[in-house]
Amino acid sequence: EAGVVQSPRYKIIEKKQPVAFWCNPISGHNTLYWYRQNLGQGPELLIRYENEEAVDDSQLPKDRFSAERLKGVDSTLKIQPAELGDSAVYLCASGTDYGYTFGSGTRLTVV
Amino acid sequence: GQSLEQPSEVTAVEGAIVQINCTYQTSGFYGLSWYQQHDGGAPTFLSYNALDGLEETGRFSSFLSRSDSYGYLLLQELQMKDSASYFCAVRKGRRALTFGSGTRLQVQP
Numbered sequence: 001e002a003g004v005v006q007s008p009r010y011k012i013i014e015k016k017q018p019v020a021f022w023c024n025p026i027s028g029h030n031t032l033y034w035y036r037q038n039l040g041q042g043p044e045l046l047i048r049y050e051n052e053e054a055v056d057d058s059q060l061p062k063d064r065f066s067a068e069r070l071k072g073v074d075s076t077l078k079i080q081p082a083e084l085g086d087s088a089v090y091l092c093a094s095g096t097d098y099g100y101t102f103g104s105g106t107r108l109t110v111v
Numbered sequence: 112g113q114s115l116e117q118p119s120e121v122t123a124v125e126g127a128i129v130q131i132n133c134t135y136q137t138s139g140f141y142g143l144s145w146y147q148q149h150d151g152g153a154p155t156f157l158s159y160n161a162l163d164g165l166e167e168t169g170r171f172s173s174f175l176s177r178s179d180s181y182g183y184l185l186l187q188e189l190q191m192k193d194s195a196s197y198f199c200a201v202r203k204g205r206r207a208l209t210f211g212s213g214t215r216l217q218v219q220p
Contacts, residue, residue, distance in 0.1 A: 033207055042198050042210030043154065056207060091153065097202060099144065102153040 002026070006092050006103035014111055018080035021106045024073070025094030032069060033100065034077050035091040043091055049075065082110045115211035117199055122217045123189055131184045131214045133199035141202040143175050143182045148213070149195045157184070157197075186216075194218045 005024040013019050025032045030051050035043035046065065048056040051072035060067065064083070069075040079086055087110045093100040115135045123129040133143065142161035146154040160166055160175035160182060172185040186193055196215050200208040 035210075040213070042200075042212050045207045045209070048207045095156075097205065098142070098159045099156040100154075100208065101156070104153050 004092055004094055004101050004103035006090075006106055008106055009104060010107050010109075012109045012111060013082055015084055016081040018078065019082055019108060020076055020078045021090050021092075021108075023075045023077070023092030023103060025075075025092070026101055029094035029096075029101075030072065031094060031096070032075050033093040034067060034075070035093065035102075037089045037091055037105070039088075046077070046090075079108075082108075084110050086110050115199055115201060115209065117197075117211045117214045119212070120215045120217070122219060124219050125189055125191060127189050128185065128187050129189060129216065131186075131197050131199075131216070133182050133184075133211060135180050135182075135199070135201050135211075137201050137203055137209070139203045140177065140180075141204060143173075144200045144202065144208060145171075145173050145184045146198045146200060146210070147195050148198065154198060159202075189218050191218050191220065 007022050032049040034046040036046055037043045047060045047067050049069045052069050067077045089105040089107050091102050091105045093102045095101050117133045144159045145157040147157050148154040158173040160173050163177055165174045170187045175182040194217055196213040198210045198213045200210040
């Protein structure tokens, strides 16, 4: 079966521009996570979905970040406007409480 | 809040055994997970411990002591391909995993 699919793999944008990342989780996985990983650090949670409901978005910077998971399947994470400090790898994961499967991530560079 | 501590770097030689420690502070602890991440790759699940004791999966083993808020990942018969970053992560109730900062393992020939 296909794993967690993310696109694009890489993205370079100028600051103040918008950007969006897409994630398709493993079929049948109701729980979806967006994490951000800075260089040399562990992943940090941005938002968790149970089906189409965002059940934990306490760490999502809501002034510039938004996310949606229509129909409880694939998900989109958006940043508008992007700042230099948003440069990081954005990881999507799906799975159970015991183990996650991560996608390959989107490496965002803001210049 | 939650905090996890693990060494930033560990170096070992091929064929040896290495232990990566993780201490955590969190309320409502449910379990400790370990993930491996090669440079440029995605984190991949290695193990999950909810109960005290040792869990073995091939060359990798993971240990948990809930009373000591401590766990470790043990890698035996090290291979060059084991060079990667290793993250411990705590599960608190139904909340998403909280990851440590990672331990970079370098295996030398």
